[in-house]
Amino acid sequence: VVDFDTVQPTNINRQIFDLESTIGTSKVIAAADRISDINPACRVEPLELFVDEESVEQIFSRQPDIVVDAIDSLNPKVQLLRSCYQNGVPVFSSMGAALRSDPLAVRVGDLSESNHCPLAKRIRKRLRKDQIVSGITCVYSIERVDFDYTQEIGPAQIETGTDRGRTRNTLGSLPTITAIFGLVLANEVIKKLCGTP
Incomplete structure (x- = not known):
């Protein structure tokens, strides 16, 4: 962990x-x-550990069989996904669950197939720079969200308790939706470990 x-x-x-x-x-x-x-x-x-270039090497030195990614920060998430892809380690990644409310809109698929997810869109753009266009399994929602990542951060939205990364907007999430994302990820990992399609 x-x-x-x-x-x-x-x-x-x-x-x-x-x-x-x-x-x-x-x-x-x-x-x-x-x-x-x-x-x-x-x-x-x-x-x-904060996931970055140095710590990713430390993580992969342990030779993981599978990686489950639930990082909510763009740079560390992209770094981890890139490293998994380049090292041939199966990875199951959670895309954005915040601001969603429809449990029936949750899907599993290749990152290239995800849509209506601003986080997934930004990740795909970053990974394309390394010629990574498919091969990463993710859980995402097809529910549309209306959020502008460029909006100014107000004092009430600033996350506290971290000493790494940048100040970010705190986006609301429903416990039912985040639980569904997590359970679907866990199910995909179990299927992979058991060799079940």
């Missing part, structure tokens, strides 16, 4: 290990503790 952040109150609605009792705790420690409570035999290696 890789994350550099700590649990914040704004995470509680969408991350199962984020609780009032874990606010301020390292996310990877909170996740490892939760997994251990569910299955003590499961070994989890928590890595408190």
Whole structure:
């Protein structure tokens, strides 16, 4: 489990290990503790890392069989997806779940097939620069959203609790939609591990 952040109150609605009792705790420690409570035999290696060029090398030195990407920042997400593609590691990536409300609009497919997702569009544009146009499985929503990524950030929208990355808009998300994205990702990983189409 890789994350550099700590649990914040704004995470509680969408991350199962984020609780009032874990606010301020390292996310990877909170996740490892939760997994251990569910299955003590499961070994989890928590890595408190911000995904960047250096840390990606550290992550891939562990030779992962599969990568599940739930990064919500563009640069680290693109870096991870690029590295997975270039290293031949299967990756299952979550696109934007924020501002969505239709659970029946969630889809699984190649990143090249995703539509109506501003995040996926920006990722595709970045990856095309490296001639990566397909080969990344993602979960996305076909529900249209109306959000301008160029709008000015107001003080009430600024994310807190991070010391890496840039100041970003905090976009609202429904716990039902983020849970569906996560469960669909988990299902795709299970199918891959079991060799099921």
